[in-house]
Structure formats: C-alpha cells, structure tokens
Amino acid sequence: MDCSPNTCFTQPPSTTPTSMSTLLTSLPVPACGAVISLCMAAHHKLLISVITLSVVVGILLTMSLVLLFFWCLRLRHGREGPIPVEGGSVDTTESILERPKRSDRLGTGSNVIKVEEVAVLPSPLESGPPSSSKPQLDVRDAIQESHVLPLSRVSSATSVHAFSEDDQSQCPCAQTDMVGQCSEHQSSPAPSIGALSIDDFDQGQDDEFHPEVRALVESGKFTKDAVRNMKPVAPKPGTVIPDYNPILDEVRPKKMDDYIRDYRIFFVIDDSASMVSHWNETRDALSEIADYALNYHTDTIDIRFFNSGYSRRGVRGMKEVMGAFRSVSPSNGTPTGPVLKEVLDQQLDRLNSAQLNGTYSSERPLDIIVLTDGVPNQGPPPATVIEEAAKRFKAGGHHQNLVGIQFVQIGDDENAGPTLLSLIDCANNNHMVDTLSYSQYKEQGGGKLTPQILKRIILGALHPNLRSYWNQFRHKVNERTSLVIY
Secondary structure, three states, X not given: XXXXXXXXXXXXXXXXXXXXXHHHHHOOHHHHHHHHHHHHHHHHHXXXXXXXXXXXXXXXXXXXXXXXXXXXXXXXXXXXXXXXXXXXXXXXOOOHHHOOOEOOOOOOXXXXXXXXXXXXXXXXXXXXXXXXXXXXXOHHHHHHOOOOOOOOOOOOOEEEEEOOHHHHHHOHHXXXXXXXXXXXXXXXXOOOHHXXXXXXXXXXXXXXXXXXXXXXXXXXXXOHHHHHOOOOOOEOOOOOOOOOOHHHHOOOOOOHHHHHHHOEEEEEEOOOHHHHHHHHHHHHHHHHHHHHHHHOOOOXXXXXXXXXXXXXXXXXXXXXXXXXXXXXXXXXXOOHHHHHHHHHHHHHHHHHHHHXXXXXXXOOOEEEEEXXXXXXXXXXXXXXXXXXXXXXXXXXXXXXXXXXXEEEEXXXXXXXXXXXXXHHHOOOOOOOEEEEOHXXXXXXXXXXXXXXXXXXXHHOOOOXXXXXXXXXXXXXXXXXXHHEXX
C-alpha cells in the first residue's frame, strides 16, 4: 500500500541503534509532544507533592514549638507561683499554698510560698515563745497591701522563704567576702505584722517619729506605696546643716520632667565581661532617660563605668549615651565597692565645697543608680563602703535625703539578687540603700530592663529618711531582706 507523508505518521523501524535523544528527535511531532506532556505532568505532580510535604512539616514544627513554649511556661510558673497582672488579678490555677518544697540553692528545708507582698515570717529580732499558729496572707490581701508601683514596678511573683536552722549558713548576707559585715541575727520567732509597734523603729534624724508611719504601722497597712506618698519630717534641729535645699523635705516628684529639673542622677554602670550580653539592653534603657535631659536643657545626668574609668558629666540625649557605650568594651571583673567609694567621696567633697562657697542651699539631691549583673568580686565590699560613707555624711551634718543609692540587677544571675538585697540587712546602711532584683521586673519587661521600667524605678525611689522606716519594717518582718525577692 502506498503511504504518503500526509496520510501516515509512522516511519519504518531503523535497524541502526540510536540514542534516546536521537530517538526523540526522530519521532514525529505528535508522538514527541505526547512524551513531553507526560514528563511535564509527572514533574508537576512531583512539585505539588514536595510543596505539600513542606507545608505539613512546617505546620508540625510550628505546633511543636508552641507546645514546647507552653510546657516551659508551665514549668516556670510551677517554680515561681501565680503571675499577677496589671489589673491585680492572679492566676489561681494552682493554690499558692500548695507549692512543692524547694530543694535547690535555698536549702531542702525551705517551704516556698508565692505572694505579691510581704508574708509574715519568724524574725530573729524578737524574743519570746513562738506563736501557736503561723499567720498567713490571703492572696487578695497580699495584692491590696502590695507596695508595687503603678503598672507593677516589682516582680510579678515574689518569693518568701522560711529558712530552717540548717539553711542559715546559706544566707547570702553571711557571705561577708561579697557584701561585708552585717549585724548579727538570732533565729527567734517574731510577732505578726500587726504586732509590730513604733517602738521597734529608730526615728533617725527626724524631729519626731513620723505620724503617718505611726498610724500605718499600728493599723497594719504600712506599704511602700504609702511611704512613697509621705512628706518627710524635717530633721532634728542641730543634727544637720540648717541651710539645706527645702526640696529635701518635700514629696519626691511623680513626673520625669519634675525629677530631671530638681534632682541629680548618677548612673554607675557595670562594664565587666559578663555584661556583654546585656550591653545593648543597658544602653537603650539609659537613652530614653537622657532624652529627658536633652528636652529640658538640663545637665543633671552623669554616667561612669566600673572598669574603664570612662565618665561623662551632663549627659543629654540618646546620641551621647550611644557614644559613651561605643567608647567602652565590657571586660574584667566587678569592682562595685571601689567605684561606689569614688562616687560617694566625690559627692561628699561637693557638699563640703558648697557649704564653704555659700551654695549649699541650692544643692540638689543625688540618686546613685548602680546597674550591675553580678556579685561584687573586687576590692572592698559595697556594704563596708556604704557604711563608712553614711558615717561621714552624718558627721558632716548633711541631710539624709541628699544622697540615695539604688542597686538594679541586670540579667538573671541567681546569686546577684540575694547579694544585693542583703545590703539592706546591714543596720547602718538601711536608710541609704534600696535594691531591685531581676525578678522585680522580668515579667513586665519581658526579661529586660526597658526604658519604661527604668523610669518607674527612678520615680519609685524613696527619700532616704523614709526608706529607713521601710527597710527597718521589712527587715524586722522578714528576718533578712535577702531572703525575700521584692
């Protein structure tokens, strides 16, 4: 049969071996197109399968990460207790009185109770037989009596540790190589908060025992918020230089612009090697505070670092803070005591010079804020330095409210918080020192010291002569403040 190219699409088979490419090129157009279509269809199905598998794997990984996050969150809450929120409510999914015993660094005999404020614990400062029943704080009462700042300055969950006799050796304040010598304590039981009387408090330089303190202590409603809103009582005549700035006897500012105008602030920054991971965090927190000085044209902010010796007076604005932090690289140890001594000596010299020059009445109060992430490990301990400075300020006749010190813990070093808190336990220091451990802001700041938290820390400080009442109170109630994370 005659077959023309127009009516027949097949060719006789070749007897010569050919390659696949030759075979494909030798096929007529319709046959070649069919092969290509099959290949493309297979490729398309394979691509869809790969994409589908990738999406499924991604979803599974995401779900795994979410589950892991909630699991970690549950474990952390199991350790730290209920988390209070801004409105004052508390997660009560687990009773705060049913926490497991803590068997880590605080000792196996310590029962941990999670509350927002101070619980009633045996105190070493009172003698007498132990109470027949242990007073307890209701969660609701604890929140109402809380001394937290507006927007929750302090920790979302505080820990109160009831130490056994075996645990006393682990008290951070006993580590005198870190914090210096503190007053001796006995392990005698103490009365309840309501049983504390004004006779338990030293009035210091005040002309009389503060009447508001008297009323609040006797009513059992003595809180840090209440102390913050008090107007200080003037010092006894003859105990201080009379020509002091009258702002020392006024309520502390509640707004940052008023604070920058009327107060001086000296940031002492830890630049030890361990601060590398917190360097940007610290810089950013300071930058916004410095912007206030820039906006209000004041030179009231000074900064200096632990190791580098770099210091800058009259810092204004973020640009100058950034420049200071670029000039310093974290390294070496943590010489908190020696650096603090330099700053306190400079302030004392300044006050003495102002008295001689006739400018004493215009001297603004100084807040020294120490930002550190670790335990002091070089030079004299801070407790000794502060105690000696307090004696010199008193001997010079200077008003207590001229100088205050706040230690702010950066990061979550488990040893740093109790060590800094133990500075309050030294009786000669307790009017001058306040401390904030990492647990006080970790929830609100997402584990970081944010500019907003630093601002609340500054505005939440107490006058030293009022701080003396508060520190004495929490010291007597809690045996040692280093045992309580405020």
